[in-house]
Amino acid sequence: MDPGVAAPASDAAAGPQHGAAFILKKALLSALVALVLFSLMIGVRTEAGPEGKLIYWTRFGDLALLVGLVFVGSIAMELVRRWIGPLGLTERMPEGVSQVGATLQRVLVPALLIFTVLIPVIFYDQRYILDLGILVLTYVMLGWGLNIVVGLAGLLDLGYVAFYAVGAYSYALLATTFGLSFWVCLPLAGILASFWGVLLGFPVLRLKGDYLAIVTLAFGEIIRLVLLNWQDLTGGPNGISGIPRPSFFGIPLTPGDDGLAAMLGIEFSPTHRVVFLFYVILALALLTNWATIRLRRLPIGRAWEALREDEIACRALGINTTTTKLTAFALGAMFGGFAGAFFATRQGFISPESFSFQESALVLAIVVLGGMGSQLGVALAALVMIGGFELFRGFDQYRMLVFGLAMVMLMIWRPRGLIGHRAPSVYLERRAAISAELVKEGHG
Incomplete structure (x- = not known):
């Protein structure tokens, strides 16, 4: 039998199993799961009333609306998946589409940079937007710093907030104790955070995967507990206040005559x-960003990427994996220390509460959702996540629910992140040219 004839018959036989009844059954199952999950989160709310009595009220209308949205969304997703499948869009992208995406990135990056530079000019009278912009840029910097460790070197770090805290406390202690300015303390904070990054790197040289994640998570908690309990140095839970503000080349930004x-x-x-x-x-x-891009093109950057792809092959090629891991931890920690020093001078007050595990999880989520190894993707993810939290600030009861749903949808449709494409750091253009010359000469 001709295979070209047998295929349609097989498809026709399988068609009824995946027809309207199958789609409806799948949508009903999704709605049932949503009903079970949302019943306690949305359908019933409880609060502690006077004299310790429990007060509760129901919101069955909101619950029915969410279950209905899940039902309709499941049907829509299945129809879209069936529409995309025959077009072949789920497979490898055509070269033209890839080129359009690359061109879009080349246009988007300068546009975002120009808009970011002009934000203080456009929104000068809107303090809230300026503060939000500072917060987003802080997380962009943290994401780019962690991207060196996770995105380029492939080392799962769940304790990145420790370096953030070391940078903040280093600047706060140096500035309040010795009266040093922000511009003097900034490199010192980065150096101290980098030193702690090397200290973390040595115990985890032989670890990878889940074990590496557990050790880095423990390291972050150890730093937080030290800051919380070493009251003579860090102030304990009271933190450090009165942190000096930065000056403009020694000129204070104050209302005085000076x-x-x-x-x-x-x-x-x-x-x-x-x-x-x-x-x-x-x-x-x-x-x-500039340092990360430059480092990617150097031998150490290529060693990071080789380590990320296959550590055994990396070692077989003669690459010193010890040095490679330590440099990744040290440089990533250094940029985290810079961000921590800025956080301290911006707030004027720091305490251990600002450096909990949630901060590490948020920065890691920014790196993963943006696309590991993608600088533009991390920036867009930080903008979406931090800005998204602010947009849903008025919906406290639904904010985390919507946030979790958005992450699940993103992982389904974009499993490699918003910008999953990573441009290679080395192009073999010379080798391709030599091969073409050999073919012309008849040696191919």
Whole structure:
């Protein structure tokens, strides 16, 4: 029998099993699961009332709406999947589509950079947007720093917040104890955080996978507990207050006669300091991005990527995996220390509560959802996640539910992240040219 004739018959036989009844059954099953999960989260709410009595109320209307959305969404997803399948879009992208995506990235990066630079100009009178921009850029910098460890070197680090905390406390202690300025303490905070990154790297040289994740998670908790209990040095749960603000090359941003506004002959405004902090964190984030891109093109960057793909093959090629891992931890920790120093000078007060495991999980989620190894993807993920939290701030009861649902959908449709494509750091253009010359000469 001709295989070309047998295939349609087989498809026709399998068709009824995956027809309307199958789609409806799958949608009903999804709705049932949603009903069970949402019944306690949405359908019934409880609170502690007066005299210890439990007060509860029901929201069956909201529960029915969510279950209905899951039912309709399941049908829509199945129809879209069947529509995409015959087009072959689930397989490897055509070269034209890939080129369009690359061109879009080349246009999107300068556009985002120009818009970011102009944010203080466009939204000068909107303090909330400026503060939100500073927060987003801080997490962009943290994501790019962790991207060196997780995205490039392939080392799962769940304790990245420890380096963030070391940088913050280093700047706070140096500035309040010795009276050093922000610009002097900034490199010192990065160096100290890098030192702790090397200390973490030595015990985990032989670990990978789940074991590496457990040890790094424990390291982050150890740092937090040390900060919480070493009250003579860190202030314990009371934290450190009165942290000095940064100056503009030694000129304070204050309303006095020696302030920057008085020297420029303009009226002082508290927004000047916010704008200055915005450009400081923007410069630090761009420095992190530039250093990461440059390091990827160096032998150490290629060693990170080789380690990520296959550690055994990497060792067989003669690459020193010990040095490779230690440099990844050290450089990633250094940029985390820079971000921590900025966080301390922006807040003016730090405490161990600001450096919990949730911060590490959030930064890791930004790296994974953006696309491990993708600089643009990490920036977009930080914007979406931090900005998304703010958009749903008025929906406290649904914010985490929507956030979790969005991550699940993203992992289904974009399992490699928002920007899953990683441009190679080395192109074999010379080798291709030599091969073409050999073919022309008849040696191929």
